[in-house]
Amino acid sequence: MKPVAKSQGKGIFLFRKLKDIMDWKKIDNFVLTQDGTRSEEQKDAAQVESYVAQRYIENPYLINGRKFDHIKFWMQHNFLKLNSNKTELLLISSKSTLSKTHNLTVTIDGTPVSPSTQARNLGVIFDPTLSLEPHIRQVVKTSFFHLRNIAKLRPSLTRPAAERLIHAFISSCLDYCNSLLYGISSTSLSRLQRVQNAAARLLTHTKSWHHITPVLK
Numbered sequence: 001m002k003p004v005a006k007s008q009g010k011g012i013f014l015f016r017k018l019k020d021i022m023d024w025k026k027i028d029n030f031v032l033t034q035d036g037t038r039s040e041e042q043k044d045a046a047q048v049e050s051y052v053a054q055r056y057i058e059n060p061y062l063i064n065g066r067k068f069d070h071i072k073f074w075m076q077h078n079f080l081k082l083n084s085n086k087t088e089l090l091l092i093s094s095k096s097t098l099s100k101t102h103n104l105t106v107t108i109d110g111t112p113v114s115p116s117t118q119a120r121n122l123g124v125i126f127d128p129t130l131s132l133e134p135h136i137r138q139v140v141k142t143s144f145f146h147l148r149n150i151a152k153l154r155p156s157l158t159r160p161a162a163e164r165l166i167h168a169f170i171s172s173c174l175d176y177c178n179s180l181l182y183g184i185s186s187t188s189l190s191r192l193q194r195v196q197n198a199a200a201r202l203l204t205h206t207k208s209w210h211h212i213t214p215v216l217k
Contacts, residue, residue, distance in 0.1 A: 084111035090119040091128055098128050124177050132181060136188050143170050143195040151202055162203055170199045 015021050075082050087108050091101060105112045118127045118134045125135040146169035154162055174192060181189070197212045206212060 084108050084113075087111065087113050088116045088119040089113045090126060091115045092126075092130060093128065095129060122177070124180060131188075132184060133188065136181075136184075136191060139173055140191050140195055143173050144198070146170060146173075147195075147198055147202060154202060159203065166199050166203055170195065 072082050089106055091098060091104070093101075101115070105114050107113070115128075118125050120126075124132075125138055126132070127134050150157075150162065150165050150169070153165075157165070174195060181192075200206065200212055201208065
């Protein structure tokens with residue numbers, strides 16, 4: 001039994017059977033003062049205080065060894081707000097294991113959260129199999145968007161100015177968290193290589209029928 005108006009473990013009672021709760025409630029209703037009557041404060045407390053019956057979980061859901069409500073309290077204490085409606089759940093495993101997982105829902109701070117197909121963390125898009133395909137698609141899409149805009153300005157730019165723009169918008173995008181791309185498939189790697197090749201051709205005015213490898217060196 002947990003009192004609604006209290007926190008940090010205050011006023012909690014543990015019971016094994018429903019009968020124990022009924023007996024405890026009867027005893028609580030007959031707590032009297034020395035003259036055999038209830039004080040006004042006791043009467044008000046008996047009328048106002050409400051309890052919530054919760055089931056004890058032997059293996060609660062933990063995040064870094066802490067219960068979720070402890071993390072929420074820590075965030076509030078440090079002037080941070082935990083938005084449960086924007087919380088994402090990502091299951092990471094092989095395709096065969098993920099295919100066996102159905103209708104999984106985790107309740108976080110009273111909000112049901114279902115597994116997502118992808119989740120963004122610090123600008124990197126993760127997927128359940130850690131193939132990083134969604135992240136690579138986004139990098140390629142964003143890079144070619146900036147390359148098209150730079151291409152429109154290239155006739156009016158000096159080479160140093162164009163180089164600074166390419167480093168600012170293209171190289172920084174390719175280099176960001178690129179250590180996570182270690183071990184990706186050659187197909188995914190070739191898509192990123194095409195972005196780098198296109199940037200080099202734009203900077204050096206290299207024609208599409210010329211080899212770009214000597215330019216990159």
